Amino acid sequence: MGRAPCCDKATVKKGPWSPEEDAMLKNYIEEHGTGGNWIALPHKIGLKRCGKSCRLRWLNYLRPNIKHGDFTPEEDSIICSLYISIGSRWSIIAAQLPGRTDNDVKNYWNTKLKKRLLGRRKDRDTHDHRPSAAVANETSGENMNDGGERALSASAMERIQLCMQLQELQNPLSAAIHNPLVWPTCRGTTQSSNNSFNSNNSNVTVAEQGQSSSMNEHLNAQLDSAAMDGIASPSSVENSNVINMEAELQELLYGEGNQGSVDGGVQQEGVEWWSYEQARPVNCWDFTPEPNSVFQDYASVYEI
DNA sequence: AAGAGCCACAACCGCGTCCTT
DNA sequence: GAAGGACGCGGTTGTGGCTCT
Known part of the structure; x- marks a missing residue:
């Protein structure tokens, strides 16, 4: 019924x-x-x-206080960082961007940022050294696993693609297949509340959420859960990966050596990216993304 | 000038979750 | 605890405007 x-x-x-x-x-x-x-x-x-x-x-x-159009480079950065970290939780991402709505962010990602980031991949594919199957899987956006029985969500695929793309930039000859950042270790299915990111504070900025942010608790719980699930804290090597990743994301977004205009706008200096070693630039519910957490949600679901 | 194709954005839809009874 | 209703979210669709041919 x-x-x-x-x-x-x-x-x-x-x-x-x-x-x-x-x-x-x-x-x-x-x-x-x-x-x-x-x-x-x-x-x-x-x-x-x-x-x-x-x-x-x-x-x-x-x-x-709704803002429309003209996303700033800072907002681009936040969206990309959060998307890679938590996927298409648009309401959570939008909560970090005062005046922006989840619909706005979602549309902006789908029409602009995604193309800007993933679109550049096509140029690189012509010089791709990876196994053709891996490339085919990427470009098709479909089954990453062998049997093709279960397809990852488009969101998950995009996140994989982004990480692959970033990793490839760092080390073009090393296929992303071997990237520990990309491929989580197999582990049992312990899908707890990892996917239950539901929040009633979606339209509340972090500042408004204050110390009693239930989202903060959610995220901390997630991270705790991940730790209990066998995900180690990021090593210093991984830290540097993430820091590199931030720079690579900037390059993907704005082009090599192009720190200037974005859609006619001006790239302001000091765009703050998340890293483990710098003070948190944006109010992220005291949330520091972990490289492994990029995949934790669907890894547990799909048992990659 | 007109038609086709593309793009961006607003709005709709369906589903999961929460809350109330 | 179960059921029903409302809310909130993410995915998808519709449409108007713009660009290209």
């Missing part, structure tokens, strides 16, 4: 919002708040919209 629809599809209006609808929704919420019930909200206002649609419109567009 399927889930009951949240609204009457026949009477609900779909498609782009009109300025009048925007004004109605904005005025009502600013005056009365959401009332804690998005489903009932459109009926109260007299809008022929689904409650979910109202919520999305408010969160992504009408809410105060």
